[in-house]
Amino acid sequence: MTYQLKMRVWRGDDSGGSLQDFAVEVSEGEVVLDAIHRLQATQAGDLAVRWNCKAGKCGSCSAEVNGKPRLMCMTRLSDFDPAETITVTPMRTFPVIRDLVTDVSFNYEKARELPGVELGPRDADGKRRMMQVDVERGQEFRKCIECFLCQNTCHVVRDHEENKPAFAGPRFFLRYAELDMHPLDTHDRRALAQDAAGIGMCNITKCCTEVCPENIKITDNAIIPMKERVADRKFDPLVWLGAKIGIRHKDDEGRTEM
Amino acid sequence: MAATGVDAPGRAAIGARTLRTDRWWLSPLTTFVVFSAFVVYATWRAFADKDYFVEPYLSPFYSPCLGDCVKGSADFGTPFGGFPLSAALIILIFPLGFRMSCYYYRKAYYRAFWLSPPACAVAEPHTKYTGETRLPLILNNLHRWFWYAAVVVALILTWDVLLSFQEADGGHVGLGTLVLLTNVVLIWLYTLSCHSCRHAVGGRLRHFSKHPVRYRMWTWVSRLNTRHSLYAWLSLFSVAIADLYIMLLANGTISEARFF
Ligand code: SF4
Ligand code: SF4
Numbered sequence A: 001m002t003y004q005l006k007m008r009v010w011r012g013d014d015s016g017g018s019l020q021d022f023a024v025e026v027s028e029g030e031v032v033l034d035a036i037h038r039l040q041a042t043q044a045g046d047l048a049v050r051w052n053c054k055a056g057k058c059g060s061c062s063a064e065v066n067g068k069p070r071l072m073c074m075t076r077l078s079d080f081d082p083a084e085t086i087t088v089t090p091m092r093t094f095p096v097i098r099d100l101v102t103d104v105s106f107n108y109e110k111a112r113e114l115p116g117v118e119l120g121p122r123d124a125d126g127k128r129r130m131m132q133v134d135v136e137r138g139q140e141f142r143k144c145i146e147c148f149l150c151q152n153t154c155h156v157v158r159d160h161e162e163n164k165p166a167f168a169g170p171r172f173f174l175r176y177a178e179l180d181m182h183p184l185d186t187h188d189r190r191a192l193a194q195d196a197a198g199i200g201m202c203n204i205t206k207c208c209t210e211v212c213p214e215n216i217k218i219t220d221n222a223i224i225p226m227k228e229r230v231a232d233r234k235f236d237p238l239v240w241l242g243a244k245i246g247i248r249h250k251d252d253e254g255r256t257e258m
Numbered sequence B: 001m002a003a004t005g006v007d008a009p010g011r012a013a014i015g016a017r018t019l020r021t022d023r024w025w026l027s028p029l030t031t032f033v034v035f036s037a038f039v040v041y042a043t044w045r046a047f048a049d050k051d052y053f054v055e056p057y058l059s060p061f062y063s064p065c066l067g068d069c070v071k072g073s074a075d076f077g078t079p080f081g082g083f084p085l086s087a088a089l090i091i092l093i094f095p096l097g098f099r100m101s102c103y104y105y106r107k108a109y110y111r112a113f114w115l116s117p118p119a120c121a122v123a124e125p126h127t128k129y130t131g132e133t134r135l136p137l138i139l140n141n142l143h144r145w146f147w148y149a150a151v152v153v154a155l156i157l158t159w160d161v162l163l164s165f166q167e168a169d170g171g172h173v174g175l176g177t178l179v180l181l182t183n184v185v186l187i188w189l190y191t192l193s194c195h196s197c198r199h200a201v202g203g204r205l206r207h208f209s210k211h212p213v214r215y216r217m218w219t220w221v222s223r224l225n226t227r228h229s230l231y232a233w234l235s236l237f238s239v240a241i242a243d244l245y246i247m248l249l250a251n252g253t254i255s256e257a258r259f260f
């Protein structure tokens, strides 16, 4: 069954723009990205949109559908009433390039600020070993497809442009947590997470978790554990006292603070 | 002042605070109304200084009773016997601090009371934002200390439940016993599903493989932790209901339904 879908699509660039109305033929079972493509093919040949896989795996088609940050290729039209007008805009936290395409380089700058893994010496036979439970722990974080919807939704930068230099954002707290839980990594990033990455700016209101298309429990499994690790390092008098008199948590052996 | 946030220069000029069409305001509004009602009730009851004890039940708001307590309600002595105000105020800081610094309640009050943000992708009304980097909110990092205290409080409330099975003339089970029992179960679920508990039992480790027992405990707490917000709500209700029931008994409005 096909029907005419009413759409409002934001068109413009960094000098201005507006929501424009369209009607486009769609069929049941299609997704928002299909409708956008048909619009481009039939009515708005110069409509700019970024996409690659159409399977929710490349993280390119991030946008906002009826005000909610989503992947266009994973947003089914069947979830909306056929009579409803669907509004599609670019992500509202990053500078717009044109139409639905934004400049997400903020995220790549933040990625570069994050020190990579630094593995310790190899075992005597030249290999490195990790036990299965320790490997499994980080798997959830590795599902990230870098769509940056979480970065886009986080009110710390979405609502406060001036916070961008001081705040790495949820996608990178995920990375901090993954590395801090890594048994072979020799960096201790806890102080860095608080100072340079600004994890203290996050007020755990969980919007990153709400929008993650990979259903990563960003707040519960990465940010809060990382905040607790920072608290071990900075806000726990018992740990501080232990360090003063030379008792260190054995689990942290072989780590150097960054 | 230059526009910031979603209207900042360079971003798509959309203008609206949000384009969400669903009822995003419903959840923060509900939280606001229910939490406010609880705060009003709890404040009134904490200052009331009466109707908190009726043999063998002690209201959780007043337990442990350490001040100038009514006869029979002080199970741990009255070290603060000279305290001029309600005995509830002496111990209130512990449950209050625990809940105020709880990761779930933080989310709830930042959204519902401070609108920061009211809902996802809905612009907040504030022009400046520093999160939990400064006083007073940086103190939320002390949550684990309140958690240690909360374990002690939960143990004391458990003791109260055990006492509620007894009366001068022997064993006893009344509706009040069940109310207190339900409350203490929910308090334990809330306390044990805490994120700081999850961290303490095993989350802080880097090698699960070297600590199999703690790893096992961490998996249990993790399972409870996924329902932490539910327990936060249920235990809030149960504590208020337990107090209300005891108040109504103590001031004679109702009389106890006794099973044996
Ligand atoms: S939980 Fe923290 S990082 Fe995630 S969206 Fe909210 S403030 Fe941002
Ligand atoms: S954590 Fe989730 S929302 Fe954030 S970039 Fe990765 S996949 Fe996207």
Ligand code: FES
Binding pocket: A051, A052, A053, A054, A055, A056, A057, A058, A059, A060, A061, A062, A071, A072, A073, A074
């Ligand atoms: S096109 Fe690849 S995630 Fe949507």
Ligand code: FES
Binding pocket: B098, B101, B102, B103, B104, B105, B143, B147, B190, B191, B193, B194, B195, B196, B197, B228
């Ligand atoms: S009690 Fe909620 S996180 Fe600790």
